[in-house]
Amino acid sequence: MNLKNYWISKLIIILGVFFLNSANADNKINASQQVSNFLNTIKEFASEKDSLIKIKRSDQLLDMVDLEFMSKVTVGKQWKTVDDSEKIIFKRKLFNKFIQFIDLHLEDFKEIKFQEKSIKLRGQKLVYVTGSIDTKKIKKLDITWKLSSKENKILDVEIEKISLIKTQKLEMRPLLKKNKNNFSQFIEIYFSN
Amino acid sequence: MFNRILNNKNIFKLFLAQLMLIFLSSCAQNSANKEIHDPLESMNRSVFKFNQGLDKYVFKPINTEYEKLPENVKKGVSNHAKWASTPVTIVNSAIQLEAENFSTSSIKFLLNSLTLGFYDLDPETKYKTRDFGSSLANYSVSSGPYIVLPILGPRSLRHFSGNIIDQSVSNGPKNHSYNSTTLPMSILSNRNAYSNVIEDIYNAQDPYLKAKILYTENRFNSISSTKLLEQQKQDEQDEFEKLLD
Secondary structure: OHHHHHHHHHHHHHHHHHHHHHHHHHHHHHHHHHHHHHHHHHHHHHHOOOHHHHHHHHHHHHHHEOHHHHHHHHHHHHHHHOOHHHHHHHHHHHHHHHHHHHHHOHHHHHOOEEEEEEEEEEOOOEEEEEEEEEOOOOOOEEEEEEEEOOOOOEEEEEEOOEEHHHHHHHHHHHHHHHOOOOHHHHHHHHOOO | OHHHHHHHHHHHHHHHHHHHHHHHHHOOOOOOOOOOOOOOHHHHHHHHHHHHHHHHHHHHHHHHHHHOOOHHHHHHHHHHHHHHOHHHHHHHHHHOOOHHHHHHHHHHHHHHHHHOOOOOOOOOOOOOOOOHHHHHHHOOOOOOOEEEEOOOEEEEHHHHHHHHHHHHHHHOOOOHHHHHHHHHHHHHHHHHHOHHHHHHHHOOOOHHHHHHHHHHHHHHHHHOOHHHHHHHHHHHHHHHHHHHO
16 A cells, blocks of 8 residues: 555656656746747748838737736836826837837848757746847847746847846936836936936 | 156055045945935936037047948957956956856956957957956945946946056056057957947937936846845836736
8 A cells, every 4th residue: 555655646746747847848948948039030021011010020929928027127116106107108119119220221121030058947937948140230149038937938139148128227217216106207207208 | 767657656546545445334325226426417417428428529520430330350459458457357357256256267367468458369258357446345335326437427436446456456567668558458449349229329318317227227136146136126026027917
């Protein structure tokens, strides 16, 4: 009887490890696929001249990033006090800023190539895809994509160890402090450029 | 006679660096702290504006012409600038007791001496760039205030005082002509390599703040120990996981 229990518990452990490993492997494959899709869409966006298709590509990009998460990180605790309409405007403007960034570096993004080096699960909810990027101007730029393992959305990008979301947060901080009680004014000033 | 003057100049530089170090060591700030305080902000902003103008009218047009050169030539210039600064890494790796970085950078420096550094004979071997500022950080000297220097751009006082000592290491008193060819190459190569970053800084809502953030982040990453960086990653992971709940 004891022996039987021993084998059953052993079998449960083995099956548990097997399913956990296959779930982890799935998360890694999905994350890798998402990064690849994201870069392909950016390339298509950069090469496209038709404005309607460009809008379609930008909507596809929008689906691949977690704007709610990015906004929470960049705005900080104040995000909880912001009303829904302001949240929508902020997220839209934040995304437009990203699109403007691609527009500024169109030639670079047209020829962007990503070489994956590793995929690592971090904690229970994150997957980091690390590799290097080659553009027309810059070669072998270290890059880390940070994704949520559950929703498989891009949360942050780290270029040469500098987190874009963190840079954004630090840039916004003094302006947020200045306009503590007026988020609309903060949006207007911050996105005025 | 000329050497004597140069020697005196070096002595003056070392004296200046020492004064700065005394000031830094008196500052009770944790060296692991990433934030650099900015008590000279208004003056720094003026120098930043001056640098921005200089870049617009001098360095940017030069870079536009430089951009047209063949890729191999640009790569050669960048390789040479990096090779010429390797002695600084060698000396500071020794000061920081980083045996692997010391041997890798020394071997690579000697090997690439065959081409005067213009061609990298071993591109696969990498080493971490080290300077005296990073050595000071390693021995817990505070970063000091943030300063923006004409032409050179953003620095912490610790970084700048380290630069003065590094310059004496890489040139020596007799190597004046060598520096006068390497320095412009280094400026050209860096302006070209960071042209995208510079463009993004100028497009920011507050270019001064953006430059300060990027400098601070980049400097922290390049001089911090692996342990400290891993701790930072862990903190970030905790924050992200909490926000994903």
